[in-house]
Amino acid sequence: MIMKRDDICKELTQIFIDVLDNENIVLNYITTANDIEEWDSLAHIHLVVAIEKHFKIRFSTKEIQTWENVGNLIESISSKI
Amino acid sequence: MHHRLSFVIETISKKNILHGKKLKNNFHNADSDYLKKTEAFLVKYEHILKKQHKDLDYAVTCYLQMLADVHYESVQFVKTGKYSNTCFADVNKKVYSNPQVMEYYMHALLLRQFLLPQNYAILNFFDKTLRIKQAEVNNYLEVGGGHGLFISNAVEVFGNQVAYDLLDISKNALELAGSMLENKNVNFIHADIFEFNTPKKYDFITLGEVLEHVENPLDLLIKIKSMLTKNGTLFLTTITNAPAIDHIYLFRNADEIRNLIKEAAYTIEDELCTWSEDVSPEKAEKFKVSMMYAGVLVIK
Numbered sequence: 001m002i003m004k005r006d007d008i009c010k011e012l013t014q015i016f017i018d019v020l021d022n023e024n025i026v027l028n029y030i031t032t033a034n035d036i037e038e039w040d041s042l043a044h045i046h047l048v049v050a051i052e053k054h055f056k057i058r059f060s061t062k063e064i065q066t067w068e069n070v071g072n073l074i075e076s077i078s079s080k081i
Numbered sequence: 082m083h084h085r086l087s088f089v090i091e092t093i094s095k096k097n098i099l100h101g102k103k104l105k106n107n108f109h110n111a112d113s114d115y116l117k118k119t120e121a122f123l124v125k126y127e128h129i130l131k132k133q134h135k136d137l138d139y140a141v142t143c144y145l146q147m148l149a150d151v152h153y154e155s156v157q158f159v160k161t162g163k164y165s166n167t168c169f170a171d172v173n174k175k176v177y178s179n180p181q182v183m184e185y186y187m188h189a190l191l192l193r194q195f196l197l198p199q200n201y202a203i204l205n206f207f208d209k210t211l212r213i214k215q216a217e218v219n220n221y222l223e224v225g226g227g228h229g230l231f232i233s234n235a236v237e238v239f240g241n242q243v244a245y246d247l248l249d250i251s252k253n254a255l256e257l258a259g260s261m262l263e264n265k266n267v268n269f270i271h272a273d274i275f276e277f278n279t280p281k282k283y284d285f286i287t288l289g290e291v292l293e294h295v296e297n298p299l300d301l302l303i304k305i306k307s308m309l310t311k312n313g314t315l316f317l318t319t320i321t322n323a324p325a326i327d328h329i330y331l332f333r334n335a336d337e338i339r340n341l342i343k344e345a346a347y348t349i350e351d352e353l354c355t356w357s358e359d360v361s362p363e364k365a366e367k368f369k370v371s372m373m374y375a376g377v378l379v380i381k
Contacts, residue, residue: 033099041099042358042368045155061153068098 003081005029008074015050019043029071055081083120085127085137089196092141100148106359107198119195126191129260140188144196147189154324159369166329169296173250176327183253186326191228191257199355203318203375206353207231207287210377211238214285214314220244222283222308224274225291229258232267235287241266246283248272275304282310292319292338293328302345306380315347315378323357323371338374347378 013027020038033039039047051073052058057080067073090108094101108116123137130136157165166172176182194200211234218239223232226247236245248270249255255269270277274291286305292298298319305315321332332338335354342349357371364370 033102039099040358041097041103042360042370044099045152045159046368048156049159061149064152065097065149 003078005074005078008077009070011054012051012070012074012077015054016047019046019050027070029069029074031070032068051077057081083116083123085123086116086119089123089137089141089192092138093144096141096145097148104196107196111198115198115201119201122195132260140192143185143188144192146185147193150326151324154326154328158322158324164324164328164331166327167296169294169329172294172327172329177251177254180253182326183251187228187251187254187257191230194228194230197357199357199373202355203353203373204230204234206375207289207316207318208234208238210314210316210351211235211285215239217312217314218243218284220246220281220283221285221287222246222248223287223289224248224305225250225254225289225294226258226287227254227289229254229261231287231289232258233261235285236262236267244268246270246281248274248277250274274301279308281308282313283308284310284313285316286313287316289316289318290320292317292341293323293330293332296329298330299341299345302341302347306345306347309380311380313380314350316375317342317378318373318375320357320374321372322369332374335372335374338376342376342378346381348381349376350379351377 009027013025016025016027017023020043022038025036048059048064055077057077059076063076090101090104093104127137130140154165194204215238221235221239221243226232226249232245232247245267247258247267250273252271255271259269286309288305292301295301309315319332319338321334353375355373356365357373360370
């Protein structure tokens with residue numbers, strides 16, 4: 001089943017809320033780490049692991065480094081499911 | 082902010098937003114002494130790089146490569162709860178005996194020493210310890226001297242009347258340390274500490290971030306003890322929960338380190354523990370944040 005990007009964004013939002021422990025997070029395509037205080041390099045590792053587990057996918061180190069915003073992350077997920 | 086430091090932080094931020102965010106936070110709260118010393122280090126380091134036909138841009142590239150390695154290892158660590166390395170011989174082949182890896186790795190570690198406040202705090206604690214022990218030291222050994230920053234500090238404090246030995250398993254590390262040191266009293270030894278035998282005893286031994294690189298850290302502490310004079314001092318640093326391309330032995334908390342020190346029959350005279358992230362204890366526990374440990378040890 002192909003997931004729509006908006007649905008991926010909704011599921012990602014819930015992952016961010018759970019991992020970062022902040023109910024107020026609302027993601028969109030242009031959200032960056034600068035928009036969410038708790039999204040730091042430490043939390044990012046746990047986000048990557050949680051996202052991989054949730055969508056049953058694997059990211060490469062190289063592709064993780066290219067993400068500049070949530071839109072890039074959604075594209076990566078979309079290309080794998 | 083001083084211009085070299087600004088350049089380094091901005092260059093890192095452009096390539097790694099998350100780490101850039103962390104560095105900006107770190108230096109936003111930094112005191113003027115820290116900023117001044119970091120800029121002074123960067124001036125010296127830039128001079129060393131220039132001699133090697135390199136620049137700060139090169140150092141930042143090395144640092145970013147290390148961040149990518151650590152990120153990969155960290156993801157594996159979160160998934161498995163273990164470090165990916167189990168065998169020293171494999172790590173030696175993959176890292177210490179691999180000039181391409183050591184080249185970027187040593188430059189990255191050197192830059193990290195000033196970019197992360199917890200590393201800087203350990204360096205300050207080392208400097209304080211050297212000054213307390215100064216009168217008792219005639220000879221100094223550093224094992225796993227890496228980039229040479231700590232022994233440079235020792236030379237600065239102890240001066241030319243002390244004999245210095247610097248031992249490292251990596252030729253590349255010794256070369257970089259050599260360029261950091263202008264002091265000719267330093268004897269560079271390319272060897273594995275477990276295979277190094279000398280009748281000499283040392284008044285002060287530094288073992289900085291080495292324990293986590295071996296399969297059996299207790300054996301290493303016992304070996305080092307045999308090389309200390311009766312009233313000698315071991316300055317030890319190591320780290321908990323810190324996956325890296327060359328880390329083998331996993332300490333999960335500071336008590337595991339203290340228990341090992343006790344088992345090797347040392348007494349802790351002084352110590353410093355510093356979290357690698359500025360987070361609450363709850364978050365540190367949740368995310369298994371690494372802690373840097375430094376201990377001033379003497380023989381019981």
